[in-house]
Amino acid sequence: MNMEKFQQSMYELIVETSTKLPKDVRRAIARAKARENAGTRAAMALATIAGNIKMAEENVSPICQDTGLPTFKIKVPVGANQIKMKEAIHAAIVQATKEGKLRPNSVDSLTGKNSGDNLGVGVPVIKFEQWENDYIDVRLILKGGGCENKNIQYSLPCELEGLGRAGRDLDGIRKCILHAVYQAQGQGCSAGFIGVGIGGDRASGYELAKDQLFRSVDDVNPNEDLRRLEEYIMENANKLGIGTMGFGGESTLLGCKIGVMHRIPASFFVSVAYNCWAFRRLGVKIDPETGEITEWLYQEGEDVDFEKELEKAKTAATAELGEVREIVLEPPITEEQIRQLKVGDVVRINGVIYTGRDAIHKYLMDHDSPVDLNGQIIYHCGPVMLKDENGNWQVKAAGPTTSIREEPYQGDIIKKFGVRAVIGKGGMGAKTLQALKEHGGVYLNAIGGAAQYYADCIKSVEGVDLLEFGIPEAMWHLRVENFTAVVTMDAHGNSLHEDVEKSSLEKLAQFKEPVFK
Numbered sequence: 193m194n195m196e197k198f199q200q201s202m203y204e205l206i207v208e209t210s211t212k213l214p215k216d217v218r219r220a221i222a223r224a225k226a227r228e229n230a231g232t233r234a235a236m237a238l239a240t241i242a243g244n245i246k247m248a249e250e251n252v253s254p255i256c257q258d259t260g261l262p263t264f265k266i267k268v269p270v271g272a273n274q275i276k277m278k279e280a281i282h283a284a285i286v287q288a289t290k291e292g293k294l295r296p297n298s299v300d301s302l303t304g305k306n307s308g309d310n311l312g313v314g315v316p317v318i319k320f321e322q323w324e325n326d327y328i329d330v331r332l333i334l335k336g337g338g339c340e341n342k343n344i345q346y347s348l349p350c351e352l353e354g355l356g357r358a359g360r361d362l363d364g365i366r367k368c369i370l371h372a373v374y375q376a377q378g379q380g381c382s383a384g385f386i387g388v389g390i391g392g393d394r395a396s397g398y399e400l401a402k403d404q405l406f407r408s409v410d411d412v413n414p415n416e417d418l419r420r421l422e423e424y425i426m427e428n429a430n431k432l433g434i435g436t437m438g439f440g441g442e443s444t445l446l447g448c449k450i451g452v453m454h455r456i457p458a459s460f461f462v463s464v465a466y467n468c469w470a471f472r473r474l475g476v477k478i479d480p481e482t483g484e485i486t487e488w489l490y491q492e493g494e495d496v497d498f499e500k501e502l503e504k505a506k507t508a509a510t511a512e513l514g515e516v517r518e519i520v521l522e523p524p525i526t527e528e529q530i531r532q533l534k535v536g537d538v539v540r541i542n543g544v545i546y547t548g549r550d551a552i553h554k555y556l557m558d559h560d561s562p563v564d565l566n567g568q569i570i571y572h573c574g575p576v577m578l579k580d581e582n583g584n585w586q587v588k589a590a591g592p593t594t595s596i597r598e599e600p601y602q603g604d605i606i607k608k609f610g611v612r613a614v615i616g617k618g619g620m621g622a623k624t625l626q627a628l629k630e631h632g633g634v635y636l637n638a639i640g641g642a643a644q645y646y647a648d649c650i651k652s653v654e655g656v657d658l659l660e661f662g663i664p665e666a667m668w669h670l671r672v673e674n675f676t677a678v679v680t681m682d683a684h685g686n687s688l689h690e691d692v693e694k695s696s697l698e699k700l701a702q703f704k705e706p707v708f709k
């Protein structure tokens with residue numbers, strides 16, 4: 193095979209997967225938009241998401257800044273040179289990272305050092321399988337860390353909150369799947385898609401679950417029991433009312449694909465791979481002689497353009513919100529300004545905000561901050577950044593990361609540095625809510641995955657500190673205009689996330705009685 197051509201084909205697959213959502217996923221998101229109640233936060237979130245999808249396609253830039261751990265599943269005819277193919281894929285990954293189509297995501301687990309080129313021990317994941325066909329089939333999934341963190345594995349029998357006992361049968365599996373959607377809340381950027389693996393051991397069960405994500409959203413399970421179960425889940429999971437971003441609403445789950453394999457007598461695992469709305473997976477057929485793409489996969493059915501949402505997202509997706517208070521904030525912010533805000537308000541930020549996520553929060557616990565954060569805003573974000581020809585940093589993608597990971601630190605950092613607002617997604621817990629009340633702060637929920645939408649709000653990069661943590665983990669000083677987010681935790685002890693978690697648990701309990709006997 194012409195390896196140079198194959199490398200080019202892999203580069204095209206990587207870029208297309210990162211920047212252009214496949215048709216079946218776009219159709220699912222369009223259905224969610226049509227189903228959502230107008231004037232709600234979820235409707236605003238979906239309008240922003242749709243506009244972002246269009247922006248990413250137009251900019252040929254990452255839909256979400258987290259381009260995940262690239263995972264390739266490749267079927268090859270006998271005789272294909274897998275060693276050379278792996279080298280070509282690595283070269284394509286490095287090229288796509290250099291061009292800002294992928295975020296450098298490969299981090300040494302012991303030193304925390306980011307390799308900078310997306311290569312590392314075991315990264316990317318490349319799995320080969322031989323088959324009888326005379327062509328090569330390459331599938332790629334870019335599954336970000338926030339939704340990967342919401343994967344979950346159950347060992348039956350077990351007791352599930354709200355649902356009671358789950359036994360080693362189809363009804364027990366039903367309960368596990370509903371619970372998997374409930375426990376994700378909005379943290380994995382709902383509305384999501386789930387792959388489920390029944391059986392196997394802990395490793396092969398999760399592998400089977402993730403493999404289900406390569407099925408088309410619109411396909412029909414050939415196993416009748418599983419088809420019925422998929423249909424049941426799609427009819428009922430959305431009754432949990434978690435909604436897009438966990439804001440509450442009609443669309444929580446956009447797809448459920450279930451696979452089954454044998455198990456050993458002692459084990460009965462139900463593994464769930466939770467994928468966010470930014471469901472980036474694509475595939476190509478490759479000519480084993482020329483290395484060229486002969487066909488793009490996942491092209492079935494009509495396309496959805498989101499052209500009109502692009503205009504809305506650029507002006508004010510919040511127009512979807514109907515009657516809400518919109519408050520402009522310009523850091524440094526006073527305690528008095530903060531204490532006037534309440535859950536549900538929309539905030540537009542103009543001025544400089546500072547990114548800080550996993551490494552920075554850990555660092556700030558026992559170090560001073562490189563900038564004075566008093567009255568300032570921390571943005572839980574790990575952007576995709578490139579240096580332009582003049583050596584200036586350009587933001588290529590900059591959506592929020594899951595905030596709950598900073599729960600062990602956030603309250604202490606608000607107190608220690610006088611931080612007035614935290615922007616992220618998925619919400620935070622009781623400790624942070626208490627600190628917001630005590631010290632006068634708010635949590636602002638941005639729209640997870642809307643990386644192009646927020647990059648568009650960033651007018652300049654004014655500086656960077658702690659770059660030794662790597663591009664995604666550094667403290668970027670970003671000058672923003674009209675950076676819009678929703679107050680979902682305020683200084684009066686209110687938390688939308690607490691309310692949605694409580695109401696969805698009550699709704700979950702309605703599914704306790706057996707359905708599949």
Ligand SMILES: O=C(O)C[C@H](O)C(=O)O
Pocket residue numbers: 257258336337338339379380381573574591592593594595640
């Ligand atoms: O790592 C990120 O930028 C986001 C992550 O995928 C998350 O959802 O928390």
Ligand code: SF4
Pocket residue numbers: 256257258259335336337338339379380381468469470591592593594640641642
């Ligand atoms: S930020 Fe949200 S959309 Fe992006 S990878 Fe994480 S879970 Fe997915």
